[in-house]
Amino acid sequence: MKVKVTDSYYDEALKITAHNILKLDADRLLAGFRETAAIIKGLSFQEQKTFMKDKKRYPGGWEDGMIGGHTLGHYVTALSQAAVNPGLDDGAQKETRMRLEYVVDSLLECQEMTMETDYEGYVFGATLPSKEFVTNPTLQFDNVEEGKSNPFTEAWVPWYTMHKILSGLNAAYAIAGNTNALKVANRLGLWIAKRANDWSPETRQTVLSIEYGGMNECLYELYRINRDLEGAESSFAISDPDILFKAAHQFDETKLFEAALAGTKDHLKDVHANTTIPKFIGALARYEADNSESIYLEYAKAFWDMVIEKHTYVTGGNSEDEHFGADYVLDSERTNVNNETCNTYNMLKFSRRLFLATGDVKYLDYAERTLINAIMASQDHDTGFTTYFQPMATGYHKVFNTFDGNFWCCTGTGYENFTKLQEGIYYREKSKLLVALYLDSQLETEDYSIWQECDFTKSDKVKMIISTKSGKAFCDDLYLRKPEWLCGNPEIEIDGLRCNIQDKDGFYNLSKDLLQDGSVITLRWPMGLHYENLPDGENTYAFMYGPYVLSAMLGTTKISTKPHGIAVVVSGTKAVDSDVLRITDELSVEDFLRNLDKHLIKEPGTMDFRLEGVDTPLLFTTHYNQYRQSYGIYWKLTKGESHG
Numbered sequence: 001m002k003v004k005v006t007d008s009y010y011d012e013a014l015k016i017t018a019h020n021i022l023k024l025d026a027d028r029l030l031a032g033f034r035e036t037a038a039i040i041k042g043l044s045f046q047e048q049k050t051f052m053k054d055k056k057r058y059p060g061g062w063e064d065g066m067i068g069g070h071t072l073g074h075y076v077t078a079l080s081q082a083a084v085n086p087g088l089d090d091g092a093q094k095e096t097r098m099r100l101e102y103v104v105d106s107l108l109e110c111q112e113m114t115m116e117t118d119y120e121g122y123v124f125g126a127t128l129p130s131k132e133f134v135t136n137p138t139l140q141f142d143n144v145e146e147g148k149s150n151p152f153t154e155a156w157v158p159w160y161t162m163h164k165i166l167s168g169l170n171a172a173y174a175i176a177g178n179t180n181a182l183k184v185a186n187r188l189g190l191w192i193a194k195r196a197n198d199w200s201p202e203t204r205q206t207v208l209s210i211e212y213g214g215m216n217e218c219l220y221e222l223y224r225i226n227r228d229l230e231g232a233e234s235s236f237a238i239s240d241p242d243i244l245f246k247a248a249h250q251f252d253e254t255k256l257f258e259a260a261l262a263g264t265k266d267h268l269k270d271v272h273a274n275t276t277i278p279k280f281i282g283a284l285a286r287y288e289a290d291n292s293e294s295i296y297l298e299y300a301k302a303f304w305d306m307v308i309e310k311h312t313y314v315t316g317g318n319s320e321d322e323h324f325g326a327d328y329v330l331d332s333e334r335t336n337v338n339n340e341t342c343n344t345y346n347m348l349k350f351s352r353r354l355f356l357a358t359g360d361v362k363y364l365d366y367a368e369r370t371l372i373n374a375i376m377a378s379q380d381h382d383t384g385f386t387t388y389f390q391p392m393a394t395g396y397h398k399v400f401n402t403f404d405g406n407f408w409c410c411t412g413t414g415y416e417n418f419t420k421l422q423e424g425i426y427y428r429e430k431s432k433l434l435v436a437l438y439l440d441s442q443l444e445t446e447d448y449s450i451w452q453e454c455d456f457t458k459s460d461k462v463k464m465i466i467s468t469k470s471g472k473a474f475c476d477d478l479y480l481r482k483p484e485w486l487c488g489n490p491e492i493e494i495d496g497l498r499c500n501i502q503d504k505d506g507f508y509n510l511s512k513d514l515l516q517d518g519s520v521i522t523l524r525w526p527m528g529l530h531y532e533n534l535p536d537g538e539n540t541y542a543f544m545y546g547p548y549v550l551s552a553m554l555g556t557t558k559i560s561t562k563p564h565g566i567a568v569v570v571s572g573t574k575a576v577d578s579d580v581l582r583i584t585d586e587l588s589v590e591d592f593l594r595n596l597d598k599h600l601i602k603e604p605g606t607m608d609f610r611l612e613g614v615d616t617p618l619l620f621t622t623h624y625n626q627y628r629q630s631y632g633i634y635w636k637l638t639k640g641e642s643h644g
Contacts, residue, residue: 003422004086007440007455009625010421013376014087016384017418020403021078022095027055029075030106032068032125036137037110040119061567063407066140066156069125073164074412076103080168080176081419086442097176104172104181111184121187126161129153141195147206151566155210159251162192163213163278164412170221182225182236189222190238193247208253211275216282219248220289227289245289248282257283257299260306268311268324274409276324277307277346284353297357304354307347308366313392314532314542314633315377315549315623316370317344330392331537334634336571337564338392341410344374345417352424355436361506364436365484367424371437373549375417376624378410386414388568394552394632395574397559408568425452433476434507438462438483438525447475448517456546457607457622460527468517478510480523485546487528494521529596529609539589539637543600543609543620550600550609551623554630575630581614583640592637 005011031052038048057063063071079100083093111123119137126140130153133139140158148154166188172181192215199207226241238244256279259267268276284300287293310327311318317339318324325333348370355363377398378387385400388410401411426443427434433443435452443450446469453463468474482490482503492499494514501508510521527546534540543550554575562572583592592599592613599613600620609620614637623633 001426001428002086002444003425004442004444005422005425005439006442009376009381010439011087012381013379013384013418014085014421015092016381017078017379017415018082018085018088018092018096020384021075021082021415021419022099024075024404025055025058026075026099026103026106027053028058029063029072030103030110030125031055031057032063032127033072033107033110033123035127036122036124037113039134039137040117040122041113058404058407061406061408065566066126066128066151066158067161068127070161070164070409071407071412072103072125073161073166073168074415076100076165076168076181077171077175078412078415078419079103080171080178081416083176085419085422087422100172100176100178101180104169104178104184107169107184108180111187119191121189121191123165123184123188124158124162125165126156126158144207144210145199145203147209149210157211157213159207159210159212159215161213163215163218166192166218166222167214170218170225174221174225179236185222186226186236186238189219189244189247192219193243196247196250197243199250204250208251211272212251213275214278214282214285216248216251217278217285219244219251220282220285223248224289248286248289251279251282252286253279257296257303260303261295261299263302263306266326268306269326271324272322273319273324274322274340274342274346277343277350280304281346281350281353284350284357287357288353300350300354301358304347304350304363313339313534314544315339315344315373315390316347316366317341317374317390317392318347319343328535331534331540331634334392334394336391336393336396337389339374339390341374341378341387341390342413344370344378345410345413348375348424356427359505361481364424364481365506368437368483368547371424372547372624377549377626378414379418380627381625382627384418386410386417389570391571392634393574394579394634395554395558395576395630396571397575397630398627399561399569399571400627406567406569426450428476431476431512432479434479434481435464436481438523447472456525456527456548460525460546462523462525464521464523466515466517466519466521471517474512474515474517474519477512478515478521480508480510482506482508483525483547485527485530485544486525487530487546488526490526491524492521493523495519496522529600531593531596534634537634537636540634541593541637542633542635543596545602545607545609545622548607549623549633550620551626551631551633552611552618552620552635553626554632556629559630571630576632579632579634580636580638581611581616581618582638584613584615585640587613587640589637589639 034052083097140155143155169181169185172178223244226238229237280303283296287297320333321337351363351367380400425437438454448468451465531541558573558575560573561569564570601610611618
């Protein structure tokens with residue numbers, strides 16, 4: 001099944017991202033890996049320079065420190081996705097595949113230099129400013145096992161970095177079919193397994209106390225790849241993949257999982273969000289690897305519910321300064337450092353996989369919301385650069401990475417986000433085709449193709465045109481997701497004839513007997529204004545129109561940035577002094593909202609909305625394309641005063 005996104009905004013997002021990743025110097029991203037391999041091999045200084053092609057790591061930001069190499073993992077995944085993305089032409093696909101092959105072959109070359117040494121199979125891209133590193137290139141991992149984690153002198157988060165590297169190699173094989181990537185991944189996987197499976201309970205607990213990303217996830221994934229190769233003629237498969245399964249379990253935090261399942265109050269308070277979400281994706285990965293482990297699916301579902309219900313903003317994002325707060329505490333934690341974009345990336349991935357595991361439409365509802373209002377909202381559409389944080393405090397603006405000066409975690413997930421925009425639109429299994437997202441796109445299977453025409457910024461109508469191949473009958477029942485934001489009764493027509501079909505479990509089912517070559521399905525999903533409140537913010541509201549979060553345009557006159565954390569830059573100035581809006585008529589807040597369409601008025605032919613009837617009139621628009629101005633999503637409404 002091939003899917004091409006034809007929506008112009010999404011298509012531009014893909015192409016500018018593909019341009020940016022090809023513009024990066026692969027040798028500079030590989031420099032740390034080559035340096036590590038050269039040390040293991042014992043090359044002289046001059047031999048090292050030659051091997052490294054006289055290239056050094058990108059200076060500044062995270063690639064120049066002890067997390068160096070994490071970007072390459074994301075980069076390999078993004079290249080793998082771009083190489084098979086039908087939205088790129090043959091030339092662009094070929095160029096990204098050639099770049100992917102170069103990077104993977106370079107990693108293989110580095111790995112070959114470790115063979116028949118004490119570091120056999122080890123590839124890593126970060127070095128330490130320490131003489132000891134020259135004699136021990138796994139020093140970061142040793143330090144973590146001893147509880148040493150100074151990010152400037154001892155160790156930052158080496159297992160987090162390793163997760164990115166191994167995940168990228170897995171993707172290069174699973175998505176792009178690069179067999180050398182599997183060769184590197186398996187050797188590296190064995191190095192990891194040998195180390196992890198030898199931990200004492202005490203050492204294991206020490207390691208798990210320091211951020212390790214989704215090491216359980218990528219090891220379960222590599223286990224599945226090798227298990228599926230058993231019996232096949234392959235010189236790359238691991239003969240005993242169970243060693244990977246055992247190693248993956250070393251990174252499963254069962255006590256954390258059990259607490260989530262128990263629904264412990266304030267379970268996530270002050271917990272680092274992007275450390276924690278991948279752990280539960282790893283729990284889901286264990287269930288995916290072995291369906292008898294159903295308790296791990298329950299862990300994943302319970303955590304997802306906890307995050308969505310108690311910690312998520314209207315865009316689908318979560319967290320404040322990278323951490324979860326207490327349960328239902330969101331309004332008081334609206335600042336300039338909300339909604340780390342990596343969290344959204346992980347929650348979107350998590351949701352789609354939970355849907356595959358359960359069939360529950362709520363995961364698709366969230367996926368639509370967060371794709372449109374958090375992922376698409378994370379990109380500067382002119383440059384392709386992406387956000388680290390997306391402020392929820394009214395009056396701040398988005399801050400984006402630079403081309404080669406930051407390399408934040410969210411820079412890497414940004415490469416991935418915008419090279420896989422075709423994911424999650426359609427799902428096909430056996431004799432079912434499910435339309436999960438309404439987005440201008442083309443689907444092609446071996447039996448038929450579907451053209452979906454949709455742009456909710458212009459119309460509430462969706463048209464799907466079916467074309468079967470070689471005179472075949474249409475072979476799948478069609479399932480259409482009922483949008484959670486429907487405002488009125490939907491209309492479904494097949495070839496001009498109205499269908500009276502009831503939804504079941506969030507889907508409308510069109511039997512394949514109703515469809516044939518040339519059939520045209522017309523859908524009308526009525527859109528309207530709606531609003532959402534924050535649980536700890538009385539009368540604090542955000543507005544939506546259909547699937548779109550709206551944000552007020554607050555101009556560019558009060559924009560500044562300031563440093564935050566380790567080499568991160570954030571919005572530093574608020575464009576407004578207050579987010580309180582006083583209703584000018586003698587209306588209660590409830591009455592104002594009950595008649596919202598009379599106060600938040602859509603400009604004809606646009607997605608701009610004028611908010612009137614308040615002491616500070618505002619102009620709102622779709623939040624996803626707000627990337628230049630300061631903005632305001634949440635506003636506090638107060639009751640109008642009597643004028644008598």
